[in-house]
Amino acid sequence: xxxxxxxxxxxxxxxxxxxxxxxxxxxxxxFSGCACFNKDNVPTLNFVEKHLVPExxxxxxxxxxxxxxxxxxxxxxxIAIVHPAMVIPDAASDTKDALWDDLDWDKMYVTECxxxxxxxFVTPVVFTGDxxxxxxxxIPGKAEQIRGKEKYAGDLAKAGGLVKEGKYxxDLAKAGxxxxxxxxxxxxxxxxxxxxxxxxxxEQQEMMFLELKVQCLTGDxxxxxxxxxxxxxxxxxxxxxxxxxxxxxxxxxxMVRWTACQALLAAYEQETEKLRNVFxxxxxxxxxxxxxxxxxFVGERSRVYTALLPDLKRVAEEDxxxxxxxxxxxxxxxLGK
Amino acid sequence: xRSLTLxxxxxxxAAGLLxxxxxxxxxxxxxxxxxxxxxLDKHVQFESTTAKIAAAPVFVPVGTVVLAxxxxxxxxxxxxxxxxxxxxxxxxxxxxMDFFRKALFFPFCVVLTPPTFAGxxxxxxxxxxxxxx
Numbered sequence: 001x002x003x004x005x006x007x008x009x010x011x012x013x014x015x016x017x018x019x020x021x022x023x024x025x026x027x028x029x030x031f032s033g034c035a036c037f038n039k040d041n042v043p044t045l046n047f048v049e050k051h052l053v054p055e056x057x058x059x060x061x062x063x064x065x066x067x068x069x070x071x072x073x074x075x076x077x078x079i080a081i082v083h084p085a086m087v088i089p090d091a092a093s094d095t096k097d098a099l100w101d102d103l104d105w106d107k108m109y110v111t112e113c114x115x116x117x118x119x120x121f122v123t124p125v126v127f128t129g130d131x132x133x134x135x136x137x138x139i140p141g142k143a144e145q146i147r148g149k150e151k152y153a154g155d156l157a158k159a160g161g162l163v164k165e166g167k168y169x170x171d172l173a174k175a176g177x178x179x180x181x182x183x184x185x186x187x188x189x190x191x192x193x194x195x196x197x198x199x200x201x202x203e204q205q206e207m208m209f210l211e212l213k214v215q216c217l218t219g220d221x222x223x224x225x226x227x228x229x230x231x232x233x234x235x236x237x238x239x240x241x242x243x244x245x246x247x248x249x250x251x252x253x254x255m256v257r258w259t260a261c262q263a264l265l266a267a268y269e270q271e272t273e274k275l276r277n278v279f280x281x282x283x284x285x286x287x288x289x290x291x292x293x294x295x296x297f298v299g300e301r302s303r304v305y306t307a308l309l310p311d312l313k314r315v316a317e318e319d320x321x322x323x324x325x326x327x328x329x330x331x332x333x334x335l336g337k
Numbered sequence: 338x339r340s341l342t343l344x345x346x347x348x349x350x351a352a353g354l355l356x357x358x359x360x361x362x363x364x365x366x367x368x369x370x371x372x373x374x375x376x377l378d379k380h381v382q383f384e385s386t387t388a389k390i391a392a393a394p395v396f397v398p399v400g401t402v403v404l405a406x407x408x409x410x411x412x413x414x415x416x417x418x419x420x421x422x423x424x425x426x427x428x429x430x431x432x433x434m435d436f437f438r439k440a441l442f443f444p445f446c447v448v449l450t451p452p453t454f455a456g457x458x459x460x461x462x463x464x465x466x467x468x469x470x
Contacts, residue, residue, distance in 0.1 A: 105389055110377040113393060114400025 035083055038138045042078040043086075045071060087134035090141035095127040172206050184214045205235050212241065212263075216248045219255025221262050233267055242267070249278075254287050262297055265305075272307040279308050288321045295324060299331045309335055363463065365408045370466035372415065373407050374400065408462075416461040423457045424450055 035041045048071055054063055099119050105112050133139060171190055178187035191211055209232060215223045232241045245267070248260030261282045268275040282294040295315070298305045309332065316328035364370045381396065383389045428446040461467070 106382065108378045109383060109389065109392075110381050110396055110400045110403065111371065111374050112400075113396040114374060114404040116393075116397055117401060 035134075035136060035138045036075060036079055041083045041086070041138065042075065044074040044078045044082055048074040084131070084135040087131060087141065090139075091127055091131040091134055094130045095123055098126055099123055168203050172203060172210070175207075175210050179210055179213050179217070182217075184218050188214055205232065205237055208232050209237060209241065209244075213244065216245065216259045216263070217256060219253060219259050221255065221259040229263055229266065249281070254285075254290055257285070258282075258290050258293055261294065265294075265297060269304055275305070275307060276311055279305075279311055283311065283315050283319070288324065291315075291319065291321070291324050292327065295327045295331065299327065299334070302331050302334050306335060363408070364412055364461070364466035365404060367466050370412050370415075371404065371407045372411050373403050377403060412466065413458070413462045416458065416465075416467055419467050420454060420458045420461055424454045427453065 036045075039046060048067070052063075052067055052070060054060055060067070099122060103112055134141070171193065175187045175190040178184070178190060187210065191207060191214070212229060212232060214220070229241075232238070242264075245260045245263050248256050249264070251257050251260070261278055264278045265275065265282075268278060279294065279298070283291055285291055285294075295312075298308060298312070312328050312332050312335070316325055316332055319325045319328060368375065377400075381392075383392060428450055434442075
């Protein structure tokens with residue numbers, strides 16, 4: 001009887017202890033998982049992997065009864081000791097940046113004096129919070145940030161090198177030729193392959209211009225007013241871009257004309273005379289739908305196109321299509337408010 | 338017992354973090370909301386480091402009291418006009434409404450004015466200060 005009671009008590013205690021242990025260890029273990037997934041945060045495990053784990057899969061399976069527990073211990077050491085120790089300098093640096101930088105004892109002496117007790121009081125709290133965050137989660141430290149910048153610089157250099165080697169230059173030339181031949185979808189495919197942020201400026205502009213050409217020549221007016229156009233109009237190729245768009249305006253295909261007009265309406269936002277010219281010519285189009293698209297485009301940005309008010313009034317009175325007249329009248333009314 | 342201690346530690350840490358985040362948004366962290374302290378800063382300036390250190394035992398408590406005064410007295414009074422303006426803009430600004438609608442809204446505006454004023458005032462005292470947004 002007594003034995004069974006003791007046994008029950010012991011088993012209850014054991015279960016309670018296990019539960020408490022699990023409750024205590026589970027959250028840190030889960031969170032630590034985030035940090036320990038990054039190879040940079042588990043140097044002991046990396047060491048074990050490098051020196052104790054055999055290369056071939058068969059050997060790995062054979063060695064697993066020995067290597068696996070060692071790996072687990074190494075991981076535990078990394079999570080509990082090494083990684084937390086590694087993040088201390090970053091946590092200290094963060095705390096310093098947040099609380100102890102930019103102190104102005106010359107011009108704000110009394111304020112700094114008043115803030116001193118608060119800073120002192122808050123420092124351990126900020127440090128602890130930052131330390132725990134960095135210990136549990138994979139937050140890049142200053143060293144990683146520097147490494148990231150170096151990698152980006154490396155990517156840029158690599159892109160530059162590839163251009164020098166002629167890789168992008170060849171692809172761009174190929175895309176340019178495809179555009180000239182009217183093989184737009186193939187040109188787009190080639191451009192898609194070479195599109196990357198780290199392309200040097202000149203090549204980036206060439207790529208953007210080719211994309212714009214494809215968009216205009218295929219009448220892809222929905223893509224044309226994107227940031228490529230704005231970037232190109234700020235670049236050295238501005239004149240070339242305008243010349244190309246003006247050529248497109250004389251195209252015999254209505255959608256190409258509209259695409260170019262839309263681009264020019266966006267480009268001439270600040271140049272009243274040119275803007276009005278483009279709009280007038282657009283409103284002189286035979287195609288009712290084109291005129292309607294132009295009115296819709298202007299209507300959606302009516303606040304930008306206040307300079308077009310006299311022309312819109314004329315369209316509202318003289319356009320051959322009643323819907324377009326109503327549309328123009330509506331925009332005039334909006335502008336009048 | 339140990340788990341209780343652990344829970345207490347976690348609680349203390351959470352409270353500490355909450356305090357930091359609340360203080361982080363505190364209005365007096367903004368220079369424009371520390372009128373008295375700015376005035377003192379203008380007049381109390383030391384050239385040498387020795388003088389700064391020597392004066393610290395006096396100015397740490399003085400600064401703390403002045404900061405508390407700014408936070409508890411000066412700033413709450415200073416934000417009153419802005420708070421009143423907020424309430425005016427929200428409920429009492431003349432709007433293009435007919436008599437019926439005005440009459441319909443009037444009791445709500447009257448009832449809501451004091452709590453809105455109080456809420457806005459507390460918000461301005463604690464976080465926003467005299468800024469517009």
